[in-house]
Amino acid sequence: MGLIRNIRDAVKKEVKDYVLQLVESEKETEKKTEQPVSEKEQKNIEVNVEQPSQEVEETPVVKEEKTEPAKMEKVEEIREKPAKKEICPIANDLEFVRFSYKKNQDVITIPQELSELIKMLPLEEYACYMKLYCFVADQKKNYGYWGGTLKRKIGLDALSTAEFEELGNNLAAYGLMLLEKLTENQKTFVLYVPFDEDNMVKLSTAKQPAKQEKPVKKQPPKPAPKKNEPEPEEETQRAEDIPGKPVEGMENDEMYKSYKTFVSLEIDKAKMRVGRANFDKIYMEAVKYIDKKYGFKVLSDSDKFKEYLTNYYISAFDIPTFENWKKSKG
């Protein structure tokens, strides 16, 4: 019993000493941390008491000491960045086919050859490519406008415009995407997706050395056009230029296919320009106009309606007719 009591007392003493030591060491550390603050405060008070000229002298010294290393780091970063941008293409001779999917994609699959290519991409480019890949399957075509709307649609809102541009340029440099500059501020993209005849319909082939599609006519940014009644003579002339209803023998004409793509893009562009609400109004006007001019039978016939609607858009948005477009292409 005596032995146990002695051990218990010894343990108690040990624990007590340890706790005391701990408390003391904590107090010391607190003092150490408080000291510099109080010193700083004292210095500040001294500076305030001193004349303002001294204050002015002191501050630049402090600033120089603090900012210089930061500047140096930034300069180094800037120097480093261009080195990163040296990108070797992972694929050179890919054929960029503008296509549309025949039907909605229930399952988004990645062909083996494509997966072999994209696994070589860096993380950010890989993510961007995959987002675009899912997006093009969703919109049923592998091309469209490159810009802020696309950035938002593919969920890259957090990126700045410059970062997104850089990603696009990098993907183009890797050879998996084509970026074509339409105007100063507008670009289109064609995403490389291996062409599959069963699921896709070929629209046109984009050339690898970025062939710039000239905007035929700079359109003034006008809202919903009010005078949507084209004259009958013009109407009959334009009817010949309805995309999708080619003149005989032109069905396979590459030029006409390009024109169809051009019209499609121009309509998309006009939609973005006038805004959703105005576009809806224009559509409503188109429906009324087609019903009035061509009758309800045309309105209720899906294919015919699409033809006349396209024709209406061509006239309403000042999209060049096929002949004019061809001439401007030279």
Place this chain on the structure above:
Amino acid sequence: MLQDIKILMKSLSDIDVRIMLCKSAFEWELLAKKYNALRDEIEAFCASGLPEDVKEALEKTRAYLVEKKGELPPLDLSDFFK
């Protein structure tokens, strides 16, 4: 004859109701087809000439259909440009 035209007019008012409930281009097309068929049927039935009230009712339904088509989301033309 009176009974038959009533049945046809009832079909027309059914279309009116369904136009109000229509929410997609697909539904609209079905209704438009029904309207065209019904109009043909009515015109065939009244070969001697459409009574004024029937004519008015047909025009009214047609106007509803046109208005509805304009209200639906703009037709997607992407298939058309294939």
